[in-house]
Amino acid sequence: HVKADHWSVHFEGFQPKAETVVIEDRIRFPKDHPFLEAYDRLKAIAGDTPIKYTIPSPSMLHLICAVRCETYKPIPFYAEHPDALFDDLAQTWTDAMLALYERGCRYLQFDDTSWGEFCSVEKRGAYAARGIDVDWVAKRYVEVINKILANKPADLTVTMHICRGNFRSTWFSSGGYEPVADILFSHCNVDGFFLEYDSDRSGSFEPLRFIKNQTVVLGLITSKFPELEDKDAVKARIEEATKYVPLNQLCLSPQCGFSSTEEGNIMTEDEQWAKVRLVREIADEVWGDK
Numbered sequence: 001h002v003k004a005d006h007w008s009v010h011f012e013g014f015q016p017k018a019e020t021v022v023i024e025d026r027i028r029f030p031k032d033h034p035f036l037e038a039y040d041r042l043k044a045i046a047g048d049t050p051i052k053y054t055i056p057s058p059s060m061l062h063l064i065c066a067v068r069c070e071t072y073k074p075i076p077f078y079a080e081h082p083d084a085l086f087d088d089l090a091q092t093w094t095d096a097m098l099a100l101y102e103r104g105c106r107y108l109q110f111d112d113t114s115w116g117e118f119c120s121v122e123k124r125g126a127y128a129a130r131g132i133d134v135d136w137v138a139k140r141y142v143e144v145i146n147k148i149l150a151n152k153p154a155d156l157t158v159t160m161h162i163c164r165g166n167f168r169s170t171w172f173s174s175g176g177y178e179p180v181a182d183i184l185f186s187h188c189n190v191d192g193f194f195l196e197y198d199s200d201r202s203g204s205f206e207p208l209r210f211i212k213n214q215t216v217v218l219g220l221i222t223s224k225f226p227e228l229e230d231k232d233a234v235k236a237r238i239e240e241a242t243k244y245v246p247l248n249q250l251c252l253s254p255q256c257g258f259s260s261t262e263e264g265n266i267m268t269e270d271e272q273w274a275k276v277r278l279v280r281e282i283a284d285e286v287w288g289d290k
Contacts, residue, residue, distance in 0.1 A: 023065050026077060027088040029095035039103055053105050055096065057112035057160065058089040058148070059141040067114075067132060086140055090147035097148060097158070107157045109194070114141060115162045115184060116196070119175035119203075138180055142188045149189045161194040163219070163256040176203015185210035197237070198222035198255035208244035216245050219255030221279050226271035234282050252283050 001021055039053055062085070066072045078085045097108060115138075117123045124134050145160075152158055177185075177195070185193070185207065192215035197205075208216060218241055220234050234252070241250055258272045267275075 020069070021061070021064060022069075023061075023075060023078070023085075025075065027061070027085070027092050029092045029099065031099070033096065033099070035096065036099060036103065039100055039105060043104055050107065051105075052107040052109055053100060054109040054111050054161070057110035057114070057141075058093045058144050059110075059112050059114040062086075062089060062137075062141070063114045063117070067127065067137060070130065086144050090144045093144075093148045094151045097152065097156070101153055101156055106155060107159075109159045109161055110145070110190070111161045112141075113163055114138075115177075115180050118180045119177055121175055121179075124179065134179075135183065138183045139187075142183060146187070146189050157191045159192040159194060159215075159217075160188070160190045161256070163196040177207035178203065181207035181210045185214075186212070190214065192217060192251075194253060195219055196255040198224075205241045205244050208241065211245050211249070213249070215249055215251060216241070217251040217253045219253055221252070221254045221275055223254040223256050223258050223272075223275065224266070226267050226274070228274060228278055231278075231282055231285075235286060238286055247287070252279055252286070254279065 001019065003019060035055055042051055042053065066074070066085075073079075074082070074085065100108060118134050118138055127134050149158060193211070194217040196219045198219055198221060218238060220237055221229055238247075238250060238252065254275055258267065258275075
């Protein structure tokens with residue numbers, strides 16, 4: 001964890017703290033990782049209420065260190081054994097998943113904004129200009145996640161959340177899911193996808209034609225601004241999505257969390273709860289009798 005001249009990606013507005021991470025040794029999951037203590041605290045607060053625990057996707061560590069960083073140089077071991085980096089990512093996240101499972105976690109989510117970047121024509125072009133084959137990287141990310149999921153206990157749900165940035169109500173990329181839809185939706189074995197769909201920056205529902213039997217959580221309610229969406233308009237968009245995914249595989253949520261960083265978005269707590277109530281009301285009206 002190091003200081004940097006700027007954040008690893010540019011947001012359209014406010015900028016996060018100038019910090020980043022570098023890979024200085026082989027990647028592993030230590031038994032005293034702070035995520036474990038954080039899970040225990042959350043579980044103590046929740047009591048008997050089921051909880052979802054979210055952690056960064058393995059894709060994010062590779063993306064920040066080895067793709068976004070224009071000066072990345074692998075450590076000697078990874079330079080000599082390039083596949084070992086992806087193998088170590090898979091083993092590290094497998095160890096993390098199982099350690100959390102042992103503590104009682106039954107719903108784990110990988111937060112993964114790499115796919116939001118890979119949806120962007122502009123960012124794909126910039127990476128290609130640097131000699132990076134985005135599709136090759138994307139396929140490796142899916143392979144890593146599937147290796148992790150091959151070790152998933154049967155009663156553990158693992159989902160993936162995808163967005164295009166959520167810092168103080170700003171964003172860092174635009175573009176529909178079509179460039180990644182086949183690679184991701186057809187091949188990644190997560191139980192469900194939480195997909196940003198609160199603005200035209202996310203494109204149409206057509207890429208959902210590649211979804212198999214996973215749950216798709218439509219992020220149709222924005223967590224960036226306090227204005228409440230029109231219920232009928234949201235219901236119409238859900239109906240539109242059923243052209244590609246059956247209603248019983250669809251759910252509704254905000255497009256992202258209300259506070260992806262300590263600074264939060266430009267909304268009050270009351271405004272956030274109003275959004276949560278709106279999601280609940282629409283969900284009850286659309287799926288309540290199903």
